[in-house]
Amino acid sequence: MRSDSNRTAGGAAPEAAPAGPTADPTAGPDAAPALRPPPAPAVRKRRRRRKNEHEDRPRERLLDRGPAALADHELLALLLGNGIAGFSTAGIAEAVLRHFGSLRALLDADPDTISELPGVGPARTAVMIATTELVRRALVERASERPLVDSPGAVEDYLRLTIGTRAREVFVCLYLDAQHRLVRDEEATHGTLTRMAVYPREIVRRALELKAAALIVAHNHPSGAVRPSAEDRRLTRVLHDALALVDVRLIDHIVVGASETFSFAQAGLM
Structure with missing residues (x-):
């Protein structure tokens, strides 16, 4: 009778080598192991790079963390859209x-001046002008919902935004109804330097x-x-x-600078 070559001299079968990760005993024969080896270093590096690239994109950071997480130029870049060759x-x-020194100066700039800058052009200029106008209209809507004389600070903020950094003098009239809510905001005249x-x-x-029942004027x-x-x-x-x-x-005449205002009413000159 032949001896079994798989048996040891003492007649006992040798112990089997470890089989690696233990599979679920209730799973079928084709089931994957319950444990998987960790990803290779190169894979981990690619994943980290993709995560960092995602977090570095202004659009993703805006959506994940809100607009406060972006610098001024990053917010402006989102408005401008895609780059062009060389820019x-x-x-x-x-x-x-x-070039303009501040966001406010940019929003008040002449459209021709903006469009002449390298990489801007008429399409991007139109986007910036439309954005400025939307902000202005939102402020007008807010001003029309409550009496302006109850919130002089809001009036001054609105005027600083709309005319505070204009390169030329401009005179505006805020026409109010009997409850001192804004009816119309109009420029009465343009001036020279x-x-x-x-x-x-x-x-x-x-x-x-x-x-109109009342009026606030400003220049x-x-x-x-x-x-x-x-x-x-x-x-x-x-x-x-x-x-x-x-x-x-005539409720007030307000003189407006880029960072401060002067109210005739508050100074007792009305």
């Missing part, structure tokens, strides 16, 4: 902000057309200094008296 979107956004022509008769006529000083001039004081008196003749109250 990344982030590079274009940084160059635009450097140093002069501005305002016609009280036209402002009175427009107030009557809109059936900017491109120099940034908000101390009213002698001409500002004279114009305020003329407007006050002309509007009073048609029973429209």
Whole structure:
């Protein structure tokens, strides 16, 4: 009788080698092992790189963490869309902000000046103009929902945003209803770098057309200094008296700079 070569000299069968990860005994013959080896270092590196790239994209960070997680140029880059040959979107956004010095100056800039910058062009200029107008309209909606005289700080913030950094003087009229809610915000005139022509008769006529009960007027000083001039004081008196003749109250005249304002009403000059 042949001896079994798989048996040891003592007649016992040798112990089997470890079979690796233990499979689920209730699973079928083709079931995968319950345990899997860890990914190779190269795989882990690729996964980390993909995760970091995801977190570094402004769009993903905006959605994951909110707009506060993005710098000004990153938010602007999202508006600008894709880059072009030789220019990344982030590079274009940084160059635009450097050129104008601030977001507010960019939003107040002339469209022709914006579109002439490298990598911008008419399409991206249109996006920025539309964004500015949407912000302005949202502020107008908010102002029309509550009496403006109850929130003078909101009025000043609105005026700083809309005319505070204009390169030329502009005179605006905020026409109000009997509850002092905003009816219409209109520019009465444009000026040069140093002069501005305002016609009280036209402002009175427009107030009557809109059936306004009161008015807040404002103009900017491109120099940034908000101390009213002698001409500002004279114009305020003329407007006050002309509007009073048609029973429209001039509530305030506000001089607006890039970072501060001067209120005739708060200074007791009305």
